[in-house]
Amino acid sequence: MPPLALANRVTQVTPSMTLAISAKAKVMKADGLPVCSFSAGEPDFDTPDHIKAAAKAALDQGKTRYGPAAGEPALRQAIANKLQTDNDLCYGPENIIVTNGGKHSLYGLIMALIEPGDEVIIPAPYWVSYPEMVTLAGGIPVIVPTTADQGYRITPEQLRQAITPKTKLFVLNSPSNPTGMVYAPEEIKALADVVVKADIWVVSDEIYEKILYDGATHLSIGAVSPAAFEHTIISNGFAKAYSMTGWRVGYLAGPAELIKAVSTLQSHSTSNVCTFAQYGAIAALEGPQDCVATMGQAFAERRQAIIQRCRSIPGLSCGAPQGAFYLYVDIQPVGLSSLDFCTQLLDEHYVATIPGSAFGSEGTIRISYATDMETILAGMDRLEAFVKDRLG
Structure with missing residues (x-):
């Protein structure tokens, strides 16, 4: 050997x-x-039963073959509809790629966007995989500590000070894993202002958007303004809100050029997401909530x-x-x-x-x-x- x-x-x-x-x-x-x-x-x-039933029906209908690397057209359209209705984000199906879970959507994004030496701003506490993905791409994770006294939220001033000429991406996660904090709408707007003025990208990880308490509201940073939308990429999935962790269905939404690049990477790595699972995801979005x-x-x-x-x-x-x-x-x-x-x-x-x-x-x-x-x-x-x- x-x-x-x-x-x-x-x-x-x-x-x-x-x-x-x-x-x-x-x-x-x-x-x-x-x-x-x-x-x-x-x-x-x-x-939920109606989601499982949709996947079972897809199996019975022979939805067991290879599909488009970017996802089933019907699911991409359903996701685009969801983003418009729930989040006020104007995406078409060409702006969506279906991925093997939310984690895979972030991995594809990092691999398609980050080059060696690019800096990615990540507030801490952070989800464990963010900095590791950046490192794998040859990028530099720039960790910005937050404290309990500030509600574990990065401030606009902290974000502003962390930005350098090498900054390419800011990672935003609300509601947060691991802290459970949620940025208030006015805080999201203030962060969006920094992002737009610095002309950097922000990826908003919104996997927990439907799990909120005590009147908290979720505002997607891309919905703040047309300028913010042009700087925003959305990562989301079905695991948490619909208890579909093992189904491995997530998605990324962003500029068509970026989505095409991620799709190319996915076509040479995993190919399409499990076909019949995608029909369960359609039922999750279009069925009873x-x-x-x-x-x-x-x-x-x-x-x-x-x-x-x-x-x-x-x-x-x-x-x-x-x-x-x-x-x-x-x-x-x-x-x-x-x-x-x-x-x-x-x-x-x-x-x-x-x-x-x-x-x-x-x-x-x-x-x-x-x-x-x-x-x-x-x-x-x-x-x-x-x-x-x-x-x-």
């Missing part, structure tokens, strides 16, 4: 810590251990319970997430690194959480409440016991 010399690009990135911890928790559970998993960003609900509201109500109830429980534990503190299904917890008084905290909590009390270091924010952990109330209450009891043990 010849020496195995891996490409240097592989050594520059790290595996997803969220997936690694989730996998470890699943193995422990399979071994019979009573694991309470707060690690994965995955709704515990089954995919009460399933979204039902799941949202369950998330709201769990959110309230987990906030109250967390705030009752001495040594821990948290804000109230306005969207998504994550609680971002400050653990600094406990005196452990976030990785040590999560590792010991899982090994000793069988509770899986994600260290803030994975999101570029030490001294914190992320707790996903996309699980049933029984698991939430049991897991928080164990978390309290763990913290009390450490604080004496």
Whole structure:
């Protein structure tokens, strides 16, 4: 066997810590251990019946063959309609590519847009894959720290100061993974003003747009003005709002030239997204939306319970997430690194959480409440016991 010399690009990135911890928790559970998993960003609900029925019907109709690399025309049109109706974004099907999940839409974008040396501004805490994708493309992740005091939101002044002649892209995620924060409309407008004046691109990751609480509203940055629209790229998908994580259907919306470039890349990597799954996605967009509201109500109830429980534990503190299904917890008084905290909590009390270091924010952990109330209450009891043990 010849020496195995891996490409240097592989050594520059790290595996997803969220997936690694989730996998470890699943193995422990399979071994019979009573694991309470707060690690994965995955709704515990089954995919709604009308979506599954549409995919089954597509199978029965023989929708099992190769399709266009950019996606089924009917789904691209449905996505364009959705973006116009829900987000006030004027895209046509030529501005849409269907991808293998929302993550793949972002990967395709980065590979098509970012060249070696290009800078990409990423507010921290950030979703774990943003900087890794930029690094794989030879770009430079420019991490801008935010704090709990500022609601984990990047300010227009922070964004302005981070921009250099090498800046090509700003990554915006609202509602946020991992913090659950949501930018208010006036904050989105202020950030859009900076983007337009600097003449840079912004990609808005809107995968959690339909999961909101306490009257929070989602404004897509591209809807702020015609000028903002011309600087905006949209990433979204079906995993969170419709509990379709395993279906792997996402999409990217942007200028036709960009979408064509991403489609070319996709044609040489994955080709089309699973054909019959795309018909399920059409049903998700065009069918009844009460399933979204039902799941949202369950998330709201769990959110309230987990906030109250967390705030009752001495040594821990948290804000109230306005969207998504994550609680971002400050653990600094406990005196452990976030990785040590999560590792010991899982090994000793069988509770899986994600260290803030994975999101570029030490001294914190992320707790996903996309699980049933029984698991939430049991897991928080164990978390309290763990913290009390450490604080004496």
